Amino acid sequence: MSLQNIRVVLVNTSHAGNIGGAARAMKNMGLSRLVLVEPEDFPSPDAVARASGATDILDAAQVVGTLEEALVGCSLVLGTSARDRRIPWPLLDPRECATVSVEQAACGSDVALVFGREYAGLTNEELQRCQYHVHIPSDPQFSSLNLAAAVQVLTYEVRMAWLAAEGRPTKVEKLETTAMLDAQPVTVDELENYFGHLEQTLVDIGFLDPAKPRHLMPRLRRLYGRSGISKLEMNILRGILTETQKAARGEPHKRRSE
Amino acid sequence: MSLQNIRVVLVNTSHAGNIGGAARAMKNMGLSRLVLVEPEDFPSPDAVARASGATDILDAAQVVGTLEEALVGCSLVLGTSARDRRIPWPLLDPRECATVSVEQAACGSDVALVFGREYAGLTNEELQRCQYHVHIPSDPQFSSLNLAAAVQVLTYEVRMAWLAAEGRPTKVEKLETTAMLDAQPVTVDELENYFGHLEQTLVDIGFLDPAKPRHLMPRLRRLYGRSGISKLEMNILRGILTETQKAARGEPHKRRSE
Numbered sequence: 001m002s003l004q005n006i007r008v009v010l011v012n013t014s015h016a017g018n019i020g021g022a023a024r025a026m027k028n029m030g031l032s033r034l035v036l037v038e039p040e041d042f043p044s045p046d047a048v049a050r051a052s053g054a055t056d057i058l059d060a061a062q063v064v065g066t067l068e069e070a071l072v073g074c075s076l077v078l079g080t081s082a083r084d085r086r087i088p089w090p091l092l093d094p095r096e097c098a099t100v101s102v103e104q105a106a107c108g109s110d111v112a113l114v115f116g117r118e119y120a121g122l123t124n125e126e127l128q129r130c131q132y133h134v135h136i137p138s139d140p141q142f143s144s145l146n147l148a149a150a151v152q153v154l155t156y157e158v159r160m161a162w163l164a165a166e167g168r169p170t171k172v173e174k175l176e177t178t179a180m181l182d183a184q185p186v187t188v189d190e191l192e193n194y195f196g197h198l199e200q201t202l203v204d205i206g207f208l209d210p211a212k213p214r215h216l217m218p219r220l221r222r223l224y225g226r227s228g229i230s231k232l233e234m235n236i237l238r239g240i241l242t243e244t245q246k247a248a249r250g251e252p253h254k255r256r257s258e
Numbered sequence: 259m260s261l262q263n264i265r266v267v268l269v270n271t272s273h274a275g276n277i278g279g280a281a282r283a284m285k286n287m288g289l290s291r292l293v294l295v296e297p298e299d300f301p302s303p304d305a306v307a308r309a310s311g312a313t314d315i316l317d318a319a320q321v322v323g324t325l326e327e328a329l330v331g332c333s334l335v336l337g338t339s340a341r342d343r344r345i346p347w348p349l350l351d352p353r354e355c356a357t358v359s360v361e362q363a364a365c366g367s368d369v370a371l372v373f374g375r376e377y378a379g380l381t382n383e384e385l386q387r388c389q390y391h392v393h394i395p396s397d398p399q400f401s402s403l404n405l406a407a408a409v410q411v412l413t414y415e416v417r418m419a420w421l422a423a424e425g426r427p428t429k430v431e432k433l434e435t436t437a438m439l440d441a442q443p444v445t446v447d448e449l450e451n452y453f454g455h456l457e458q459t460l461v462d463i464g465f466l467d468p469a470k471p472r473h474l475m476p477r478l479r480r481l482y483g484r485s486g487i488s489k490l491e492m493n494i495l496r497g498i499l500t501e502t503q504k505a506a507r508g509e510p511h512k513r514r515s516e
Contacts, residue, residue, distance in 0.1 A: 025404075025407055027397065028401065030396075053400065091429050093418075093428040136286075138286040139286060142312065145282075146282060149286075149407060152403070153414050159396075163395060171349050171350070
């Protein structure tokens, strides 16, 4: 499923910087289709500056004269709303909005997320063109988000829903080779080899008496067993044992870092 | 539980506008405690402009010289990270980050959400002061969010987690009295009265023959039953029936809006 079916529609935006910020947020979250209804100042260097590299989205943005034109081809339209309304309308929070948007887009339908003016939002007439209204649950004492910030929240939720729908993880680490080793857990046989090495070393240094072992090894097994040791950490632990054994034999030691 | 235990720490921010944007995002989401580690340009009119009314947060912001000072008193520190790392670290997505933050704050502990420089993020040393790293799942092809946008995403998730923990709804409508009536569903007895009135009216206008009712009423029951009719809508429907009956009796009609 592609996120390209989900378009962002900005209605009558005053500040070009917000258009740039919205484009950056969209690109960060993997969306690309931006439609501008009667922007007051576009194209604009302020938009390019705030887009911070998402200029491809600005260049491809469609500028139209009416909301109707912006919604052509859409089967699902969701409008952001912060205002009290006279006519109650089906209301979603951003997470619910993202879920239905991704479901619809997965069926090949076009979806529009509509954002209103910086100070006045969407008009009642515009809101009535939307099947759903979306409200970002802000503090009632200070409820109006910056336009680009609102686009960021909704597109973030769309990406989270999309990752979930695709069965992709919401967190991925790119690791270097050493780090890969560090992320891989040891196998039980590697752990057993370690316990053998550890036990011998403890005998070598005179800490463990094979004739009177008490509960020393079970306790150490319990400790290391629950620690989730990585392959890299195991290399370190084995290195410590080898050096310890050398020291016990009276061999000259050298620093690991040499 | 209060959100005041969760502080936002911005490290070595270059652009004062981003500090203002972060303050606005925090206030939108109900957070208030902002700590700035070596900001390059603060206080600044750019910060005030982008804060758009969240100046109380800027005025109360604590400016410190080191990350260590910013974290005094915290038992949980989460650092945002977009970069490949050499040492894997416990990694959370924004939703998981919000859950642990709100859990800790609910126990009275202080929590810090730490954000790095606009272009270079947090250093490895700074990241190692954090128990957890948080990564916003952006598109790998264009992964770097604007600083204030990143603050918006994390504080939004904190608010969502806080609303859930408090058992508060994530969507609340403030409705006028008429709208209240519109939001209230009719009761089954009101619906039954309507069906009675409807049936009589259909007889009055000659559409329903009581001797040969066919499946007309069951079909109308099915339609209106699934529509989730509100009390206000019911008033309208009953009004239509009353006027229809008058018309059927040959009484003079008047427009509803008169």
